[in-house]
Amino acid sequence: MRIRMLAATLLLIGSPIGVPTTRFPAWWGESAWQTAVMRQPAAVSLVIANGIVITVDGGRRILNPGSLAINGTDIVAVDTPANIAARFKAADTIDATGQVVMPGLINTHTHAAMVMYRGLGNDLALMDWLQKYIFPAEAKTVSPEFVRIGTRLAALEMIQSGTTLFADMYYFEEEVARVTKAAGLRGVLGQTVIEFPVADAKTPAAALQRSERFAKEFAGDELITPSIAPHAVYTLDAKTLTAVSELAKRLRIPIQIHLAETSAETGMSQQRHKMRPVAILDSLKFWAPVTIAAHAVWIEPDEIALLKQHSVGVSNNPESNMKLSSGTAPVMGYRKAGVNVGIGTDGAASNNDLDMFEAMRQAAFQQKLITMDPTAISAPEALEMATIGGARVVGQQTRVGSIEVGKRADVIVVGMSKARQTPLFDPVSQIVYASRGDDVETTIVNGKVLMRNRKVLTLDEARVLSDAKAAADQVRKAVR
């Protein structure tokens, strides 16, 4: 009997979901105790029942219908509706009948607070747009309060459109972090380092100190991963780039950098550093364990090999790259070489929204066009880049990016009943090619419901919008 008890204990511990399952060995006779335990449903915080579950797991499993059980922050089971109903008693249940249940979308490159410059200075090339509109507007408007208001607006838009994790590069990043936590989103948040005086740091040295403080303040946070964001090789000298890299390695934080976004940048890098952008960074041994290269458009084949060698993740930003005519990232080359690729929106000022559904669709279409090959970036591949691919780029693939037991519950429920989603033959195709951010009904991060049936629960929607409209007056005055 003692041996049987021990065996039972081991089996329970060995179970990936930590609750009794039916995987008892055949030699073990059924006792009254065992029957009682097996029939007792385990208490969990939330069940999402009866949806079309697109897991994006290793086997790209789709359960139709399927249910998942969430307890606290984690996904504890993914199974048929009947099995989940038999095994778990949920404090709360979301009925997802006819809807898609999928991992939350991961935006690998944005500047959240720049939603405040949405629609400002359109139809220009990057350098013109930055130098005539964005940098001057930022110089006059960026403050802790402005960043809070902007980030709240961005968080509202992201929750409403199914983004659950975003990688950010901006100023006053501790304010971004506080707003992100309060909204319940997950963030990899990079404090900017740039050579000219900006609102939160007069010198790169001050920006480095600020980055260190920020990283220490949010170290170990459940939702916030502090990071450092050197702006680009054309706005930083070699000494500062080296100092950034050393700090990132010492604090074990990810680096985010704009890399080879435009051909003009390549020219400026040649002029300034006598090397192309990847070469200068490589010569400085710049790469950290997690380096996120935003854009990475003007990249040669030998540079792809270098990015792979140093496990650099690429954030592909098709909409921003098209709008600013920056070019098309060699995504097929990256995938062939095994470089991790995620999708980003970039700041809303160059997109002009944070809808990752659109970004996912454009990521597929753009590669089909540039390669003249309709098989380039299939719908499942685009979905993978926007979820688990993005998780790999930001170094969080063991925590998020797919619906799998043991991962954090970053999950969205997407309605499938609109005219443009009917009829439904292939749920992945419908998500990538026909759905939009506003089809998202429910957004869950870390097991917490942030939006339910389109009602955002962690932000006061009317207040967020009215604050943003009021603060926009500052922007109007700044660019007058």
Ligand SMILES: [Zn+2]
């Ligand atoms: Zn950017």
